[in-house]
Amino acid sequence: MSPSASTDTPAAPADRPRALRLAKLLLSEYFVLVLCVVYVAAIYPFVPEILTWQVASNILGDMMPLLVVAIGQTFVLIIAGIDLSITAIISMAAVVGASVMTGTNGYLSGSAVAVPAAILAMLAVGVAVGAINGLSVVRLNMPSFIVTLATRMFFAGLAIWYVTFHSTSSSIADLPASFTAFATGSVLGVPYTVALAFAIGVAAHVLLSRTQFGRWVYAVGANPAAARISGVPVGRTIMLTFLISGACASVAAMMYASRMQTGSPIAGENILLDVIGAVVIGGTSLFGGKGKIVWTVFGVLFLLLIDTSMKLLGSSLFMIYIIKGGVILLAATVDTFRHHLLVNR
Template identity: 45%
Template sequence: METQETNQVSGSYRTGGNRLSHAFGRMFLPRRDTISIGSLAKNALLSEYFVLYLSIAYMIVLWPIIPWMFGAQNVSDILSNMWPLLIIAIGQTFVLITAGIDLSQTSVMALTSVVGAMLMVGHVDPLLFSKSPVWGILLTEEGGLLSGYSLSFIFAIVAMLAIGALVGLFNGIAVAVFRMPAFIVTLVSMMFFSAIAVYLPKSENIQGLPEAYTSISSGSLLGIPYPLLLAVAVGVAAHILLSRTLYGRRLYAIGINPTASAISGIPTKRIVVLAYVISALCATLGAVLYSSRLEMGRPTLGDMQFIDIVGANVIAGVSLAGGKGKITWTLFGVFFFVLLANSLNLLNLPFYMIDIVKGAVILAAALLDVARNRAAIQSR
């Protein structure tokens, strides 16, 4: 009983009247007094697990149409697309809970992938890179600054995380301390840091990364791929941070009412700044996974991914107005989004049709959220 109630309090406010059990085994049970198809559908729709149900239903529908979707190769494709997006979307969730938004995640991905690659790359073609502003400093014909060291990839990742953290710090300070609108701040940092990511290698992809680095995306521990391990680690840490710790409680409080939070002694600036840092760090980890899979540092990494990141969060039910969101929701949202994109690909839809469907799904999710809020108000 106790855990049930604490779960309730730690985040599922979006369906005020919905008293569905939170224990997995009882997920499909409607309220005791109302057992009918209609109420079952309604409860499923209002449930915080709705997106998960939807994903499962979607898979059941697809099974006879494209059975090869569930083949080992494709499942592994789906998952390897999912882990980095999940990590990045989790970072975005933190910022969305503060009622902010982080448009700069994609530029963090590009910048860190470029800088990391420049540090550890083996040999580069001087024809391509001699015009780079860091030619002769960071980058020479013999490769990056750390080229040749056996642990270069670790130092490179540390450097990438440091750069990500700095960008996050910059965003966070501008938003929390100087009270600038998050949308514009992160829009400008998106433009600014993307431009730097393009400027440093003068638009060239940096290929020839050490094998130790590229094996991050392909290697595994006890049969569990590293990306999965990383995503689970980030997900569990984020879940605990949001639902169980002082920091998480305060983050929700700030998202709901920043003034009351400040008066209640919450160090609002520090907490908001940290949310942007977390967002940028998650983007960096995503960049590590992507660039190790691509085996290159790419100045346009993450271009157009913003839609996937925010789309997954909207589908998950994380509110742009702040104070509402959970890591499990984000997980379901990302899962559904990746599933959708993959299935449409397998159905041989052209990419623009996929975009149209993605848009329609995000719109439907937003509509569902509006309907849910109305239902919550009515059942009060």
């Protein structure tokens, strides 16, 4: 028999308000955002540039592909899965899209529909790999970690191979201007990429928090057996999260390809751990049932703030690695602590 929460011994009167305020802050949805603000305030004296428009827009530009992938990953993590194949999807989609629209020996070189067709092809790659992942998990009963590890290995390799049929170099260049304009152009002062990522973020947020499908995602992640008995189509829900993750990775591929003006099989190669790190820093659980899109936004922002400020400080790559690792560890420890607080509340 455990003591009930209501009979908890009260803390010493003087400590109580402060402890309470600290607990409230720790438990707040916006904890990571608060961390971001605190971090900027702390780092500002050393790198005042961090608050300049130039740097801010750089952070935004770096953030968008990462954010879009992280949004997709959030869905998969909430159903207690994981998608390691995202970087391979980005590579594969980038080279397939480029092979369609490149001006040099592209499938549709010079055609008016080249760019739309390429975009569709890129989306198709993401959805197809997502479908393989989802079907393997749902129908073949395979753990998502291994499925996506295998598809990651497969499509990362395939992307490199694919380029050899379309280019003499290691990537496919000569992309149409109308495509690369996506990275540079803006609408009403808002870069296209930011607008698109914002739209995806809002859509994902609404989908997760305000629709039946969203409730299903959480229910499946928290307890698939109970979800099934409540009439939730468990298999279809899992399937859809992998499709969403795949499609998001495709969108990130478009962003990378247009920015680099080339379809590279190593586009986004190194972002996997950043993505998972960012989502987890935001507070989404690896064990399913818990997570939010805004949390992911904050997590990505926080990781990039650290990244950028360290670069501005002239830190080398290794310093950034060390600090990033430390921050992920710290965030996870704080999250564990938060969890204890919530349980004992």
